[in-house]
Amino acid sequence: MRFLHTSDWQIGKAFGFADDATRAVLHDERLEVIGRLGRLAQAQGATAVLVAGDVYDVADPSDRTLRQPIERMRQFPTLEWHLIPGNHDPHTPNGPWDRLQRAGVPPNVHLHLAPQAQAVGDAVLVPVVLTRRHALGDPTAGMDAIATPEGAIRLGLAHGSLRQFGAEDSTTHNLIAFDRADRAGLAYLALGDWHGGQCFGSGDTGSRSWYSGTPEVDAFDTGGWGGGEALLVQIDGPRALPDVTRHRVGRFKWRREAATLHSITDIDLLETRLRNLQPDLSTLLVSLRVEGALSLAAREAYERRIRGDAASALRALRLDDGRLQPEPSTADLEAIDQGGFVRVAAERLARMAADPAELRRGIAAQALQRLYVLHMRRAGETEAGA
Ligand SMILES: [Mn+2]
Known part of the structure; x- marks a missing residue:
């Protein structure tokens, strides 16, 4: 028995932090990866693909979003x-699965909507069906009692969090017993919910409980060994240990970065670091947290080179720079005005921007930066005109 295990396609996810163009690309890639999964399965001689829940990101997708992954699967008859x-x-009731059942799906797409065993190749699938977002109790508890023919290879398919010893967390729902695979006599338990891949079980019983992770990463923190993969599983008998291989199918990489900036040199280093994260920056999304303090001149360089150039090189840059403080230098203030009322205003804004008790601190910092940029631009024009 040879099959592919995947989960958490999250079709229709909104990606609120990104601009419209990026959101469209990210949405589309979650459909494209279905094609890559299908081609991988075919190339590896697998006949079935197990999808362990969260096909859709929301319970009420539009009709088009509902149909899109189904049509992708139809292409692999x-x-x-x-x-x-x-x-x-x-x-x-009237959720996405009801709607799909009413509209009909291709013969090669199987919706498991009742906890009933079903033959899949040389094995028997034992599915778990979530009927609410947060199940009370262990959603896999019924698996043990689902009967299958004597000597069958039992494949579990479920969605939820594996309960780990000493890590009981009351905020986690759909908790699955750590030893469910053994208790239910499963040769393999295909799990979904965690977006980074992981496997559990060891010793005599070996690793039979696996999270495939999402095939196309959808967040900056996925845990486990990260997402963007699918698992190819080979099982030779009811009690044989599964032979599992990880295959990369994802296109986009998501990374968290942090930097502390105090000078133009720091900005140089940050820009170089971002540009060297990987060869193809168009497939990289970065969440960057910046703190420190910059002169107005250095802030101008930061805006241009990080928020401008580097962000444009990347697929997306999510910037958190609320803690990057202005630190106007004497040279900055001289550049705005040598004296007179503009200089007085600039110094007042600088004092406000530096005062933690000042409610309009952020606005003052922005105004000061704008004043600086405007004066530098005017100085540049005057120079060009001279
Ligand atoms: Mn999920």
């Missing part, structure tokens, strides 16, 4: 795709 609902898209 020799592959059997097996889907279960997840916590983002539980099986509720």
Whole structure:
């Protein structure tokens, strides 16, 4: 028995931090990766793809969003795709799965909406169906009692958080018993919910519980060994240990970065670091946290080279620079005005921007920076005209 395990496609995810063009690309790539999964399965001789929940990001996708992944799967008629609902898209009355059932799906797409065993190749699939976002109790508890023919390879398919010893967290829902694979006599438990891949179980029983992670990363923190992968699983018998290989299918990489800036040199180093994160920056999204203090001249360089140039080189740059403080130098203030009322105003704004008790501190800093940029621009024009 040879199959592909994937989960958490999160079709229709909104990506609120990104601009419209980027959002469209990220949405589209979540569909494109279905094609890569299909081609990988075919190339590796797998006949089935198990999708462990959260196909959709929301419980009420538009009709187009609902149909899009189904149409992608239709394009692989020799592959059997097996889907279960997840916590983002539980099986509720008139929910996405009801709508799909009413509209009909291609014969190679199987919606598992009841906890009933079903033959899949040489194995038997034992699915778990979430009917609400947060299940009370262990959603996989019923698996143990689902009967399958004697000697069958039992494949579990479920969505939720594996309960780890000593890590009981009351805020985590859909908790799955750590030893469910053993208790339910599963050769393999295909899990979804965690967007980074991980495997559990060891010793005599080996690793039978696996999270594939999302095939196309959708956040800056995915945990585990990260997302962007699918698992190719080979099982030779009901109690044989699964032979699992990780395959990269994702296109975009997501990274967190942080920097402390005090000078133009720091900005140089940050720009170089961002540009060297990977060869193809157009497939990289960065969440950058910046703190420190910059002169008005250095801030101008920061705006141009980090918020401008580097952000344009990347697929997306999410900047958190609220803690980057202005530190106007004497040279900055001289550049604005040698004396007179503009200089007086600049110095007042500088004092306000430096005062932690000043409510309009942020506005003062912005106004001072704008004053500086305007004066530098005017100085440049005067020079060019002279
Ligand atoms: Mn998910």
